[in-house]
Amino acid sequence: MARTWRCSGLRWTPQGPVLVWDGGRPSALPWGKRVAFAVAADAVRGCVGARGHACPVRAAVPGRSTGARCEECARLDRAHSVAADTIADDPRPYHVYLAWFGPGMVKVGITAVERGPARLLEQGAVCFSWLGSGPLMAARRTEELLRAALQVPDRIPYAAKRAVRSSLPASVDERAAEVSALHARAVVLDAWPESLAPEPCRPVDHAESFGLCDGPAVVVGDVAELVPGGQVSGELVAAAGPDLHLAVAGRGVVVLDTRLMTGWELAPPSSPAGGFTVPVRELRREQEGLF
Incomplete structure (x- = not known):
């Protein structure tokens, strides 16, 4: 019987993206690496639990869920989440940031100062700049201020x-332009919280870190879900946020959201040649101009 592993998700390190497996073992993901695995034929996707604890009922979860948690574990996880605005007394300092994902796609968000740019890499931000830093509640008020005064969203769907990821402007300056313009408007708002220290606009570009500088190959679709007995095999050509862009033989580039891997028992592919036998959402023809 083939040995199986469970994936804990994709992490970003100073050296690049890595897949992390249960127990903490990392697998580095350099460009050109073949990513190949199979889902155990008799596998059932299980809830990954919450806050480091296993799901008490070992619930099954849908293959298309990116959270891989049952309803109760998802509730417990969000109950201790800064992102869900359920914590008000965290004493750590926080950054407010502006993140750019493509033309017309800028969002505001917050992250603990100690995390540095990790949150931006995890979200797939192509360019970002810090806006200010201070206590958690001041950061929250600034986030809300930008939403109300400048109509800046705090969420942008991964889809x-x-x-737009494969049709980004070619130059760093072009990619930073919207962040710079919004930063200038934000720091002069009258209701800026006194306890939040403004920071200068210093755009950081992640296009090279994501493998997007030369423009990735045309994307033909993205994995809808993993299924028992299904296989994935492709050459890594780019990565951003939780997504791996895999060049699949005879098909083109397919995007795999690594959050779909969690909760499954994964094994080596059944043949050296691999194969790609999981459901893929093909891009509609009217979308092709975007890629």
Whole structure:
């Protein structure tokens, strides 16, 4: 019987993206690496639990869920989440940031100062700049201020980010332009919280880190879900946020959201040649101009 592993997700390190497996073992993902695995034929996708604890009922979860948690574990996870605005007394300092994912796609968000740019890499931000830093509640008020005064969203769907990723402006300056313009408007708002220290606009570009500088090959679709007995095999040509862009023989580039891998028992592919036998959402023809 083939040995199986469970994936804990994609992490971004100073050296690039890595897949992390249960127990903490990392697998580095350099460009050109073949990513190949199979889902155990008799596997059932299980809830990954919450806050480091296993799911008490070992619930099954849908293959298309990117959270891989049952309803109760998802509730417990969000109950201790800064992102869900359920924590008000965190004493750590926080950054407010502006993140750019493509033309017309800028969002505001917050992250603990100690995390540095990790949150931006995890979200797939192609360019970002810090806006200010201070206590958590001041950061929250600034986030809300930008939403109300400048109509800046705090969330952008992953599907929208993927849709523009292969048609980004070629130059760093072009990619930073919207962040710079919004930063200038934000720091002069009258209701800026006194306890949040403004920071200068210093755009950071992640296009090279994501493998997007030369423009990735045309994307033909994205994995809808993993299924028992299904196989994935492709050469890594780019990565952003949780997404791996895999060049699949005879098919083109397919995007795999690694959040779909969690909760499954994964094994080596059944043949050296691999194969790609999981459901893929093909891009509609009217979308092709975006890629």
